[in-house]
Amino acid sequence: MFPPSFRYFAARSLDEALDLLTRDGEDARLLAGGHSLIPAMKLRLAAPRTLIDLGRLNDLRGLRVDGDTMAIGALTVHADVASSDLVRRRLPGLAEAASVIGDAQVRNRGTIGGSVTHADPGADFPVILTALNASFVLVSHAEKRMVSASDFFIDFFTTALATDEILTEIRVPLPPPGAGTAYAKMSHPASGYVVVSAGALLIHQPSGRCESASIAIGGLGSGPLRARGTEAALQGRALTAEVIAAAAAKAAEGSNPEGDVYASADYKRHMAAVYARRAIEEAARRSARTGG
Numbered sequence: 001m002f003p004p005s006f007r008y009f010a011a012r013s014l015d016e017a018l019d020l021l022t023r024d025g026e027d028a029r030l031l032a033g034g035h036s037l038i039p040a041m042k043l044r045l046a047a048p049r050t051l052i053d054l055g056r057l058n059d060l061r062g063l064r065v066d067g068d069t070m071a072i073g074a075l076t077v078h079a080d081v082a083s084s085d086l087v088r089r090r091l092p093g094l095a096e097a098a099s100v101i102g103d104a105q106v107r108n109r110g111t112i113g114g115s116v117t118h119a120d121p122g123a124d125f126p127v128i129l130t131a132l133n134a135s136f137v138l139v140s141h142a143e144k145r146m147v148s149a150s151d152f153f154i155d156f157f158t159t160a161l162a163t164d165e166i167l168t169e170i171r172v173p174l175p176p177p178g179a180g181t182a183y184a185k186m187s188h189p190a191s192g193y194v195v196v197s198a199g200a201l202l203i204h205q206p207s208g209r210c211e212s213a214s215i216a217i218g219g220l221g222s223g224p225l226r227a228r229g230t231e232a233a234l235q236g237r238a239l240t241a242e243v244i245a246a247a248a249a250k251a252a253e254g255s256n257p258e259g260d261v262y263a264s265a266d267y268k269r270h271m272a273a274v275y276a277r278r279a280i281e282e283a284a285r286r287s288a289r290t291g292g
């Protein structure tokens with residue numbers, strides 16, 4: 001199906017993109033990889049009058065270490081996150097999440113910024129970035145602000161991004177030595193999107209006990225959920241298989257998932273515990289290897 005007609009601008013600078021966004025307001029949409037927006041336009045779920053293509057803004061592409069933070073440009077494609085040596089070494093859970101998104105074509109075109117601002121409840125990056133306590137840099141003509149992942153994802157396809165703002169960078173704190181990260185996903189066999197998924201960040205004490213745990217679950221609601229009961233059950237404990245299993249069993253606490261034709265609400269809650277356990281076990285193995 002063809003989308004409704006629209007005007008197309010290829011912005012040559014961030015300032016120009018912001019000018020166009022300010023001028024056309026609610027009628028304008030930013031275009032990154034186009035792998036969520038263009039299908040939505042073809043299905044007439046979105047009908048922007050103006051598309052502002054960010055594709056030429058090379059400053060918004062790439063990954064770098066900035067002090068104790070991994071800074072990822074909003075236009076960085078999933079494949080570059082998945083294959084980055086830096087990410088695989090310092091944040092393997094993030095590389096894992098990027099590598100299971102869609103297929104090779106989606107990963108070569110889709111951008112991390114497009115994924116988080118689109119805020120699909122079945123998306124992968126929101127879950128792992130919530131577990132990793134990431135922040136999002138939002139820029140408008142008026143200001144530049146940082147919003148934490150826990151404040152960014154508001155509802156189905158809804159974030160804290162204002163209509164005159166552009167997401168320029170995702171900032172992920174680099175975990176200290178003795179930390180482990182992991183992502184485990186149950187994919188829908190037809191679409192590849194998340195049925196349930198879990199992201200984990202564990203920090204070990206030198207004694208081998210868990211100093212802190214940050215666990216996020218996808219697929220149980222409008223966006224990523226922090227599994228606070230699971231986190232509390234891991235903190236201060238030696239991470240034996242029994243402790244991990246008991247903590248993971250709390251992964252769906254407080255959630256109210258909707259059943260659908262593929263998976264009932266009970267099945268999603270059950271699988272959330274299974275995938276939380278897998279992510280925690282892998283993060284624990286990695287944190288033990290980094291010598292905490």
Ligand SMILES: Cc1cc2nc3c(=O)[nH]c(=O)nc-3n(C[C@H](O)[C@H](O)[C@H](O)COP(=O)(O)OP(=O)(O)OC[C@H]3O[C@@H](n4cnc5c(N)ncnc54)[C@H](O)[C@@H]3O)c2cc1C
Nearest residue numbers: 030032033034035036037102110111114115123124167192
């Ligand atoms: C077949 C298929 C399978 C997929 N499977 C998965 C999957 O398994 N897991 C998963 O997580 N995703 C999946 N996706 C979605 C994919 O990851 C998209 O690429 C991603 O959601 C959107 O990124 P994009 O760069 O294509 O954004 P676009 O489609 O260009 O834009 C999406 C939205 O974000 C806004 N936007 C984009 N960039 C910015 C920015 N810098 N600042 C502010 N707003 C911005 C746009 O205005 C638009 O509203 C799949 C997509 C397809 C087509």
